[in-house]
Amino acid sequence: MQRLQAFKYELMPDGEQQRNMRRFAGSCRFVFNKALALQQAHYAEGKKKLSYADLCKHLTEWRKSSETQWLSETHSQPLQQTLKDLERAYQNFFEKRADFPRFKKKGQSDNFRYPQGCKLDQGNSRIFLPKLGWVRYRNCREVLGVVKNVTVSGKQGKWFVSIQTEREIEAPVHPSTAIVGIDMGIARFATLSDGSYFAPLNSFKRQENALVKAQRAKSRKQKFSNNWKKAKAKVQKIHARIGNARRDYLHKATTTISQNHAMVCIEDLQVRKLSKSAAGTTETPGKNVRAKSGLNKAILDQGWFEFRRQLDYKLAWNGGQLVAVPPRNTSRTCPCCGHVANENRLSQARFECVNCGFEENADLVGAINVLRAGHARLACADTSPAVGASGQEPTEATQAIAA
Numbered sequence: 001m002q003r004l005q006a007f008k009y010e011l012m013p014d015g016e017q018q019r020n021m022r023r024f025a026g027s028c029r030f031v032f033n034k035a036l037a038l039q040q041a042h043y044a045e046g047k048k049k050l051s052y053a054d055l056c057k058h059l060t061e062w063r064k065s066s067e068t069q070w071l072s073e074t075h076s077q078p079l080q081q082t083l084k085d086l087e088r089a090y091q092n093f094f095e096k097r098a099d100f101p102r103f104k105k106k107g108q109s110d111n112f113r114y115p116q117g118c119k120l121d122q123g124n125s126r127i128f129l130p131k132l133g134w135v136r137y138r139n140c141r142e143v144l145g146v147v148k149n150v151t152v153s154g155k156q157g158k159w160f161v162s163i164q165t166e167r168e169i170e171a172p173v174h175p176s177t178a179i180v181g182i183d184m185g186i187a188r189f190a191t192l193s194d195g196s197y198f199a200p201l202n203s204f205k206r207q208e209n210a211l212v213k214a215q216r217a218k219s220r221k222q223k224f225s226n227n228w229k230k231a232k233a234k235v236q237k238i239h240a241r242i243g244n245a246r247r248d249y250l251h252k253a254t255t256t257i258s259q260n261h262a263m264v265c266i267e268d269l270q271v272r273k274l275s276k277s278a279a280g281t282t283e284t285p286g287k288n289v290r291a292k293s294g295l296n297k298a299i300l301d302q303g304w305f306e307f308r309r310q311l312d313y314k315l316a317w318n319g320g321q322l323v324a325v326p327p328r329n330t331s332r333t334c335p336c337c338g339h340v341a342n343e344n345r346l347s348q349a350r351f352e353c354v355n356c357g358f359e360e361n362a363d364l365v366g367a368i369n370v371l372r373a374g375h376a377r378l379a380c381a382d383t384s385p386a387v388g389a390s391g392q393e394p395t396e397a398t399q400a401i402a403a
């Protein structure tokens with residue numbers, strides 16, 4: 001089977017390379033925003049959406065126009081890749097996977113991608129990037145496979161390179177035959193049908209006060225002053241710390257689960273829908289907006305979407321499989337007698353069957369029911385595909401988690 005994998009390293013560019021990278025990233029952002037504005041103008045006039053090819057023609061004009069001639073200092077391929085990104089952002093929107101594409105802000109997405117033309121010299125820990133030249137990187141592990149494309153990104157003054165590769169590997173056979181169901185929750189991040197569970201992450205909550213304090217301090221400072229810059233760096237640092245803690249936690253949890261179980265059943269919750277519905281619309285404001293937005297925040301905080309994404313590819317890498325089951329009555333069905341009733345669920349935490357009196361932790365009941373639904377799905381359709389078990393490591397679905 002084919003395995004796509006990304007390898008990320010910190011770059012060690014010289015001053016000129018840094019200036020160029022900042023400029024390239026800025027040009028890409030400019031092109032993205034200009035193309036998005038153009039699409040919106042077209043839509044407002046009732047015209048058809050421009051295709052990628054149309055946008056590329058516009059890009060050629062912009063590179064020639066005297067006003068935006070500086071764009072021609074950036075390699076054309078990363079600029080075209082930006083247009084591809086916009087195309088995909090629209091696609092994700094049309095297929096209801098993401099919000100409408102947003103304009104990019106400086107410092108938010110300082111990156112650009114080369115589809116080809118990069119040369120990797122692992123022996124000397126350097127990579128050749130078109131129009132930048134050879135850039136050294138911190139070589140911490142070997143790159144495996146054929147280089148497909150290369151993304152350069154900047155974050156808090158540091159520059160990174162992510163090398164996407166492709167290689168043929170033997171289809172792995174999972175060492176375990178265990179199958180497990182998982183219930184995702186607020187009180188417990190994930191409950192497994194074998195009774196074990198993962199505590200809530202709440203990394204954001206723990207750091208929330210610190211963040212609010214830092215943001216307040218920043219708002220009191222004179223904008224663009226030295227103190228303001230210091231305060232801004234502090235805010236960014238806390239954000240980064242929260243992100244790192246969350247990533248670390250999720251990776252540990254998904255690695256453990258995917259190593260111990262060949263098959264994992266999980267509710268096919270649409271995370272986006274959950275987090276969306278609370279606010280409602282101006283005509284029909286959502287009920288319990290406050291309570292729900294708390295819940296939604298917790299969902300986003302805990303990164304259910306990311307959890308599922310990681311489980312999916314890690315299972316596939318180990319020769320396992322992720323099975324998504326429709327979330328029907330999983331929290332209201334008695335695993336003992338099969339009785340379905342709202343009254344079975346006494347509270348968020350407790351389950352008690354009104355028919356047979358079976359009592360258990362509500363999350364564990366959910367996990368057991370998810371496992372049963374998974375078994376049923378496998379039994380009735382041997383060919384039921386896993387949720388995109390493609391052996392890929394898809395890029396982090398930021399649009400789903402970004403609040």
Ligand SMILES: [Zn+2]
Pocket residue numbers: 334335336337338339353354355356357358
């Ligand atoms: Zn019962």
